[in-house]
Structure formats: structure tokens, C-alpha cells
Amino acid sequence: MVRPNKTKAKLNSGGAAFGVTIGPNDIDLVEMAGLLGFDFAIVDCEHDLFDESALAGLIRAGDVHGVTIIARMQNNFELALHALDGGAQGVLIARVKTADDAQAIVDATKFQPEGKRTIFFRSRGGGYALDIPSPQQWTLDTNAQTMAGCIMEEISAVENLAEILAVPGIDFIDLGPLDLSHSKGWIEQSELNQLVDKIVTDSVKAGKAVNSPANVDNIPELLDKGFRMLSVSPTEFFQTGAIQFLSHGRDVLASKGIPTE
Numbered sequence: 001m002v003r004p005n006k007t008k009a010k011l012n013s014g015g016a017a018f019g020v021t022i023g024p025n026d027i028d029l030v031e032m033a034g035l036l037g038f039d040f041a042i043v044d045c046e047h048d049l050f051d052e053s054a055l056a057g058l059i060r061a062g063d064v065h066g067v068t069i070i071a072r073m074q075n076n077f078e079l080a081l082h083a084l085d086g087g088a089q090g091v092l093i094a095r096v097k098t099a100d101d102a103q104a105i106v107d108a109t110k111f112q113p114e115g116k117r118t119i120f121f122r123s124r125g126g127g128y129a130l131d132i133p134s135p136q137q138w139t140l141d142t143n144a145q146t147m148a149g150c151i152m153e154e155i156s157a158v159e160n161l162a163e164i165l166a167v168p169g170i171d172f173i174d175l176g177p178l179d180l181s182h183s184k185g186w187i188e189q190s191e192l193n194q195l196v197d198k199i200v201t202d203s204v205k206a207g208k209a210v211n212s213p214a215n216v217d218n219i220p221e222l223l224d225k226g227f228r229m230l231s232v233s234p235t236e237f238f239q240t241g242a243i244q245f246l247s248h249g250r251d252v253l254a255s256k257g258i259p260t261e
Helices: 006-012 027-036 052-065 077-085 099-109 124-129 135-145 155-159 161-165 177-183 189-205 219-225 234-255
Strands: 017-022 040-044 068-073 090-093 147-152 172-175 209-213 229-232
Touching: 006 017, 006 068, 017 027, 017 068, 027 040, 027 052, 040 052, 040 229, 052 068, 052 077, 052 124, 068 077, 068 147, 077 090, 077 099, 077 124, 090 099, 099 147, 099 161, 147 161, 155 161, 155 177, 155 189, 161 189, 172 189, 177 189, 189 209, 189 219, 229 234
Parallel strands: 017 040, 017 229, 040 068, 068 090, 090 147, 147 172, 172 209, 209 229
Antiparallel strands: none
16 A cells, blocks of 8 residues: 655645755654654755665654655656655655756656656565555556655756646756856846746646745745745754844843853
8 A cells, every 4th residue: 555645635635735854864853843743854865965774764754753755866866766665755856957857857756657667666665565456556556646846946947947847747846046046157136036936936837836945924925926835944943943042041141130151
């Protein structure tokens, strides 16, 4: 039996999903996110140092606590296959520039007739082949529960946006605004905002979910723009909360005449 992907179900029903962005060794944060009620976790296997055993443990934590694990990674489709065979329910591929790049993501993550992923259901992602009455049905059910996403972070992606969004099997879009600006030689913020708005608007029109970093202040604005995957960084939570805590704490100390140095 293929495990349901609650994040994909929420998005397909027109809802929104809340997630966290974490490193591949943050297993405790996955457990905490699930207990708090978050829907998904994007695990950064692109920038962070990691090994696949650590990722497997994190995926298990997601299974236990009902968190959809999406592995973010570079254009390495063998690694994508490892993550999915290990039980991840989605991948997010960086530096997508063309429709061919997007199609390669689908080919790597989805089985026929959508893609060309190779079949191996004796891994933990296939439940160790303990409940596979029909291999063909298993591939179809797995396709339905697997999320394939791409990050738009270079100007060439914007130039090829229509063709990328037309690729069937791409479920969601993420953005890299700083990399996008960098790819054009650090453009003005107003021009960058226009490019980002175009990616979001066109992606929503194409029926793709779009992910964005979120905070307590910008959720209404993000929803109005069409974002339906809203993610937060626990590190940023700590940084923001720590600043507020220390500022308030020093004010209290000063009011009581207690030195802060």
C-alpha cells in the first residue's frame, strides 16, 4: 500500500500547506514539526553536507509524525532516485532552466506513463515489497503520491517559463530571488519583484502550487498572490525569537536596576 501524501492532497483540494525548511541532520525538528501540525519539510540536500543514511532517518521521522518529506537537491537524478526509494514523497530540483530540465525531473521521479523512473519496490519506499499485489498499480499509486518540484533561480528560467510550466508532472514551483537577481548582475529590487510576480502568476495559472518563505505578518499577502505552500525556517524562528527575548530581557533588567554587562 502506498502511503498517502497529505501535502499533495491538501494542495489538490485547493487548500494550503504549512512546512519547514531544514537540514538533513535535523531529525528532531521533523518530529517537532509533525507534533506541532506542520504538513511538510523541505530537506536541503543541495547546500548542506549530508549522507544518505541521515536522510533515511529523517524520512522515517516524517513517516512516524505525518510529515511529507521533500528532498531539495541539485541536478543529480540518481540521488533523487535514492531519496524516493528511501521513502521521500517528493523532490525539489535546483537550477531548472529549460523545459528539458523539467522533463528530466519528471522522468526521474515518476514512473510510466508520466516518467521513466526505474522500478524497485523492495526498498523502504516500496514497503519492502510486503504489500504489492500489482507492480503496475503500485507505480500508478506512487505517481499519484509523489511530488516533483523545480526551483526557478536564473533568468533563463524566466525566459523559458511557459515551456517549463507546460511540462506535465511538475507539481510545484519554488523560487530563488537572490540567485535570480545574481544571474542578471544584481538587478534593481523593482525589476526583481516583477520577475518574481511573473513566475508566481504564471505558475498559478498553469495549475502549479508555489512555495514561499512565510512569517506571521506576510501570510495574507502570500495567499492573495497565489502561494499555497508556506514554509518557515526553525533557524530563523530562533534568530527572531532570540532577538526579541534578549531585547525584552535587557529592558526588564534595566527597569529593575540589574546590570546587563
